[in-house]
Amino acid sequence: MAAMNSRKPIRTRRLNIRASERQEKLIRTGAGARGVSVTDFILESACLQAEHVLADKRDFVASPKQWQAFVEALERPARVKRGLVRLFSNSSLFERDSRK
Numbered sequence: 001m002a003a004m005n006s007r008k009p010i011r012t013r014r015l016n017i018r019a020s021e022r023q024e025k026l027i028r029t030g031a032g033a034r035g036v037s038v039t040d041f042i043l044e045s046a047c048l049q050a051e052h053v054l055a056d057k058r059d060f061v062a063s064p065k066q067w068q069a070f071v072e073a074l075e076r077p078a079r080v081k082r083g084l085v086r087l088f089s090n091s092s093l094f095e096r097d098s099r100k
Contacts, residue, residue: 017042 019027031041062070 027041028038031038034041036044
């Protein structure tokens with residue numbers, strides 16, 4: 001797991017959580033089954049979930065058909081958009097102000 005390494009990090013931050021009796025029992029049982037402390041179990045689980053959530057924001061998965069359409073769109077020649085040419089040929093508000 002990317003968030004955890006072989007050396008135990010120094011823990012200086014505190015997180016407080018509330019759980020139902022059922023949730024606490026489940027977490028303690030899971031930690032015991034893994035042979036780790038409840039703290040380690042919760043942190044590893046939360047960090048793994050956070051990595052999945054963040055990876056979802058960085059990476060995307062596409063079917064072969066979707067991937068092919070994506071590649072084809074990237075390989076198409078660029079088209080000149082007259083409106084953008086006109087927009088970028090004008091001085092920006094900031095450039096006009098700096099000439100004064």
